[in-house]
Structure formats: C-alpha cells, structure tokens
Amino acid sequence: MNLTQDFEEYDEVDTSDDDCGGQLDRILVPKLPVAQFDDYDPNRPPVTGAEYLRRVQLEAQKCPEVVVADMDLSRFKSNQTLVYEDTNGFIRLKPELIPPVDWQREQVSEFSHVRTRLAKEREHRLSTGSVVTQSVPHNRPMNWWREFCIGKTSDNNSSDDSSDESICDDKSDVSTTTDGTPNSSSQLKRTKRQKPEPNVPLLSTLCGLTQDEVVRVLSYHIQWIRQFKFTQHMGLWIYSLLVCLDKPLPADVYSTLRDLSRVCSECRQRCRSTSDDCTEWWALNLIICLIGGYFDQTDMCDQ
CATH class of the missing domain: 1.20.58.1070 (Methane Monooxygenase Hydroxylase; Chain G, domain 1)
Known part of the structure; x- marks a missing residue:
C-alpha cells in the first residue's frame, strides 16, 4: 500500500475510473485522498486510516442516488385539523x-x-x-x-x-x-x-x-x-x-x-x-x- 497522491494532486484525479466512477461520485466529490491498493479485502475490518477511507468509499458507491422513505401516512389523518385545497376558485366546464x-x-x-x-x-x-x-x-x-x-x-x-x-x-x-x-x-x-x-x-x-x-x-x-x-x-x-x-x-x-x-x-x-x-x-x-x-x-x- 503506497500513498502516492497528496491533496493537490488528488484534485486532478479523473473521477471516471472504477474507484470514483458513477454518477454519485460526480456529485459528491471526494475531499480526502485515498491510497491505491493492489490487494484489498473488503470483508476484512480496516486496521489503518487508509483502509477505513477505502471502506467508506466502497460503501458509498453502493448507496442509491435517491432514497424515499416508505411510510404509511394514513395513520396521521386522524390528527389532521386543517385541510388545504389546491384550488384557485375557478369553475371549469365539462370537456x-x-x-x-x-x-x-x-x-x-x-x-x-x-x-x-x-x-x-x-x-x-x-x-x-x-x-x-x-x-x-x-x-x-x-x-x-x-x-x-x-x-x-x-x-x-x-x-x-x-x-x-x-x-x-x-x-x-x-x-x-x-x-x-x-x-x-x-x-x-x-x-x-x-x-x-x-x-x-x-x-x-x-x-x-x-x-x-x-x-x-x-x-x-x-x-x-x-x-x-x-x-x-x-x-x-x-x-x-x-x-x-x-x-x-x-x-x-x-x-x-x-x-x-x-x-x-x-x-x-x-x-x-x-x-x-x-x-x-x-x-x-x-x-x-x-x-x-x-x-x-x-x-x-x-x-
């Protein structure tokens, strides 16, 4: 494991490679340099700071771009005291x-x-x-x-x-x-x-x-x-x-x-x-x- 890049050099790294590829990485630009690993086992717990950063990077790539909470909103209807109607008062004709x-x-x-x-x-x-x-x-x-x-x-x-x-x-x-x-x-x-x-x-x-x-x-x-x-x-x-x-x-x-x-x-x-x-x-x-x-x-x- 060799840390061959410093902060200045890391800003010029092409984010289209395997390590930083994907649409999520193009939005979330990394701010810390990550060492290049010849042999890295993601199933092994990280023992150094570089391995920890690599582990976080790989886990971030697995996260979906958009996360929507699956909630049952019907249970809150009984607590609703104000009903908002999205209307401007104009009465439209039948087609x-x-x-x-x-x-x-x-x-x-x-x-x-x-x-x-x-x-x-x-x-x-x-x-x-x-x-x-x-x-x-x-x-x-x-x-x-x-x-x-x-x-x-x-x-x-x-x-x-x-x-x-x-x-x-x-x-x-x-x-x-x-x-x-x-x-x-x-x-x-x-x-x-x-x-x-x-x-x-x-x-x-x-x-x-x-x-x-x-x-x-x-x-x-x-x-x-x-x-x-x-x-x-x-x-x-x-x-x-x-x-x-x-x-x-x-x-x-x-x-x-x-x-x-x-x-x-x-x-x-x-x-x-x-x-x-x-x-x-x-x-x-x-x-x-x-x-x-x-x-x-x-x-x-x-x-």
Missing part, C-alpha cells in the same frame, strides 16, 4: 361544454386587433388635440359609475343615494360645441333621472379614461356581477375595459383579472343550469377566454 379551440383563438386574435385599433385612435386624438376630456368626469363614486354603465338598479341601496351626483338627462356633459369648446355651465347642470338608461362604451368615453379609472371601473363590474344578474350590457363594458388595459400590467391588475375570471365562471355555472338562453353564457365564455388566452392567466380558463 363537452368547453368552447372549440378555433373559436377561442379567433376571439383572442380579434381582441388583439381591436386593441391595436384603439391604440392608434388614442395616438391620433392626442396628436391632434381632439381628446374630449369632458366625456367622463373624473373622481366619481361607484354609484355614479353604476348608473352610468348599467343604469339604475333595483337594489336596496340605490334608492338611498340622494347625495350622489347623477347623470344629466340630455348628456350635455359628454358633448362640446361646434367650435370644440365645452358647453356652458347651464348645459352641464345635473338633474335627477327617474329611469336612467345605461350608456354604451363609446370610443370618446374610452379614450378619455385613465388606466386607474379603467381598473377601478373593471373592479366595480366584479361587484356588480356578484350583486346583480349578469347582462350582455355588462359584458360589453367589460370587453371594452379590457381593450383599454395597457400592457405590461401591474400585479394588482392581474389580481383583478383573476377575480373577474373567477366570478364569471361562477355566474356561468348558474346561467347554464337555470336558463335556456345561451347569450349571456357565451359572453361569459368570451371574457374568460380573453383573460386566459390574451392576458396569460392560463390557470383561470377552461383550456
């Missing part, structure tokens, strides 16, 4: 009810085209100074937006909001004169409407919204879907607001989109089971498809 993949791709492509057209229109209006900032007054409360987007609703709270400002009957606050100047204050006077009709998302309105307003009104729609029945008019506003979102999106906006997809899946489940009219059902499918396919929330869509 036979999922919209065709071609339809989903077509909707995402058309949505991208609409976003491009809106971006060009915004840029054109900004460059020509034709953006009408009076189209939608800023810093309005949620009840004002509810009346503006979906009209007066028959909930218990809508009749008590006497302090909220309501929309003008003649909609003069969203118009300008022929020479491009805003109307006089008398034309902008606010009046109470007995039965206000919901407004459609006009291009002039969408171009006048800031990103904070887009996200805020979008979050309002999530509350309205939970509080009221989903309608096609809600779907029209949600689609238009999604078009207005500028990428890249902040994390809180992605959270809003996930909440929207989640509540749409819940509403779709009720709509499918209680109504024969599939119009709202397809509108909900479209919103879910766009959130998953265009905004990359793939775990919040059916496919």
